[in-house]
Amino acid sequence: MSNFLQLALILSIFITMAKLGGYISLRLGQPSVLGEIVVGILLGPSLLNVIHWAPFTDPHLEEFVAELAELGVLLLMFLAGLELHLSELARSGRVSVLAGTLGVVFPVGMGFLAGLLFQMPASSALFLGLILAATSVSISAQTLMELGALRSRVGMGLLGAAVFDDVLVVLLLSIVLALMDGTGGGLASIGLVVLRMVVYLAGATVIGLVLLPRIARRADRMPISEGLVASSVVLILLYAWAAEVIGGMADITGAFLAGLFLARSPLRDRIETGISALAYGVFVPIFFIHVGLSANVRELAGGGVWLALALIAVAVVSKVVGAGLGAFLAGFSRLEALQLGAGMMSRGEVGLIVATLGITQGFIGRDVFSAVVGVVIATTLLTPPALRVLFARGQQPASTGDHTPAEPVAAAELITE
Numbered sequence: 001m002s003n004f005l006q007l008a009l010i011l012s013i014f015i016t017m018a019k020l021g022g023y024i025s026l027r028l029g030q031p032s033v034l035g036e037i038v039v040g041i042l043l044g045p046s047l048l049n050v051i052h053w054a055p056f057t058d059p060h061l062e063e064f065v066a067e068l069a070e071l072g073v074l075l076l077m078f079l080a081g082l083e084l085h086l087s088e089l090a091r092s093g094r095v096s097v098l099a100g101t102l103g104v105v106f107p108v109g110m111g112f113l114a115g116l117l118f119q120m121p122a123s124s125a126l127f128l129g130l131i132l133a134a135t136s137v138s139i140s141a142q143t144l145m146e147l148g149a150l151r152s153r154v155g156m157g158l159l160g161a162a163v164f165d166d167v168l169v170v171l172l173l174s175i176v177l178a179l180m181d182g183t184g185g186g187l188a189s190i191g192l193v194v195l196r197m198v199v200y201l202a203g204a205t206v207i208g209l210v211l212l213p214r215i216a217r218r219a220d221r222m223p224i225s226e227g228l229v230a231s232s233v234v235l236i237l238l239y240a241w242a243a244e245v246i247g248g249m250a251d252i253t254g255a256f257l258a259g260l261f262l263a264r265s266p267l268r269d270r271i272e273t274g275i276s277a278l279a280y281g282v283f284v285p286i287f288f289i290h291v292g293l294s295a296n297v298r299e300l301a302g303g304g305v306w307l308a309l310a311l312i313a314v315a316v317v318s319k320v321v322g323a324g325l326g327a328f329l330a331g332f333s334r335l336e337a338l339q340l341g342a343g344m345m346s347r348g349e350v351g352l353i354v355a356t357l358g359i360t361q362g363f364i365g366r367d368v369f370s371a372v373v374g375v376v377i378a379t380t381l382l383t384p385p386a387l388r389v390l391f392a393r394g395q396q397p398a399s400t401g402d403h404t405p406a407e408p409v410a411a412a413e414l415i416t417e
Helices: 003-027 032-043 061-082 086-091 093-117 122-133 138-147 153-181 186-210 212-221 227-245 251-262 268-293 304-329 334-343 349-360 366-393 410-416
Strands: none
Touching: 003 032, 003 061, 003 268, 032 138, 032 268, 032 366, 061 138, 061 227, 061 251, 061 268, 086 153, 086 251, 093 122, 093 153, 093 304, 093 334, 122 153, 122 304, 122 349, 122 366, 138 153, 138 268, 138 334, 138 366, 153 186, 153 251, 153 304, 153 334, 153 349, 186 212, 186 227, 186 251, 212 227, 212 251, 227 251, 227 268, 304 334, 304 366, 334 366, 349 366
């Protein structure tokens, strides 16, 4: 069987099983994302290890699936940004700063103490704290879209805090690496990191406010098929590319910003319709399946289980308490603060990237990395049902900053169809 046919077969399996898992999860009263991730775990090395079955001999197949999954998370975060209004997000600035800051400080501090308790060197314990500080908001964003709560006060505060979290983690990571480098260029390295972030955010904002709506209008008027959707995809990819290459930030931050700026366009609804069909029909299911495929529960066997359990407890408590306290100090009710803190629990690709860097730099060992994988699995599985329960306690999504009710999102309908 040719490499392409292998890809076609594995993708047909993944998309079918993702939709089936999402359907079962919805029937059980849980967000569909939970079922899709669980299916990914079952299909992955934890149990069936489908991608390594006899028909699949292409050594690059797993890598290609991972790249398609990356496109899925970019489209997902773009749709999350597209659901928001810039003015509404700006009004959540105070909660974003407080929740984002305390949502980093608490995991770093508690992770550092946990590392010391497990007799790690101080440098390794500090790096462990940085790993636990990273947040993967894509799972929470998808869950809030299904609940029709993304434009609620909690949803906007959550997304703003996640962006602030990303900036802080990258900055702290750069500071730690620079201080431990010992070459004397520490301050210059830190200054360069800050400069790159400022340049990217400033450039992305100016281009987003001035050019992106105009580009969308011009593409829509051109006599080409699906010009509006094509131009939107190009802008997503360019913003994501620039976020990493120029800003030194996560690519999902760039995709989110692209959606946020295009939300100002009068063509927003048509953009959402086109991108949603592309995302939820193909790429987002692959992303959630790949999250499960990346987990290997078998690596946690032996003494690593206790380390993993300890880090899971620290990961959950530190984010819920830290980010939740920041939201409470910013004026959220106790329930809203708890909802936001729970939404910040999920770790994902950012945490794994930081952990991989820790291995290559010699700060952590393979046992710690396996425990971090356990944290990613547990927090990813805990976040969707926790958000559903907490929002159900509130009877309806919290109101937006201007006290308008949260709007249902078409993406949820696409998932359940």
